[in-house]
Amino acid sequence: MAAEEEKRCSCGSVMTFSGRQTLHMNGSPFFMETSTRFAPVDVYVCPRCRKVEFYLPKCPEEESLEENAMRLYAKTPERELRALLADPDYPPEVHRGIRRLLEQRAGHEL
Numbered sequence: 001m002a003a004e005e006e007k008r009c010s011c012g013s014v015m016t017f018s019g020r021q022t023l024h025m026n027g028s029p030f031f032m033e034t035s036t037r038f039a040p041v042d043v044y045v046c047p048r049c050r051k052v053e054f055y056l057p058k059c060p061e062e063e064s065l066e067e068n069a070m071r072l073y074a075k076t077p078e079r080e081l082r083a084l085l086a087d088p089d090y091p092p093e094v095h096r097g098i099r100r101l102l103e104q105r106a107g108h109e110l
């Protein structure tokens with residue numbers, strides 16, 4: 001995180017960037033495909049008062065969920081990636097990104 005993007009909490013502490021996350025909007029276990037929206041947000045946490053704030057990324061259109069997932073899970077162990085693939089709560093774009101990561105890793109072994 002660049003220093004000039006420092007976020008200050010209302011208590012005065014500097015908030016810590018805690019990564020890009022995906023919020024599940026209108027999440028429903030029964031209408032997952034049609035009604036759930038996935039909003040990428042940057043998460044900041046205050047180490048002092050434990051406040052959590054979400055910020056919309058500056059240009060959410062620039063990075064697809066698939067690219068976001070590839071960046072987010074670049075260092076995640078394969079075992080965990082396969083567990084994420086089996087989790088229907090994640091949108092298809094995220095699964096596509098994870099599959100591409102797995103393919104990249106398997107690339108030189110095949």
Ligand SMILES: [Zn+2]
Pocket residue numbers: 009010011012013046047048049050051
């Ligand atoms: Zn605070």
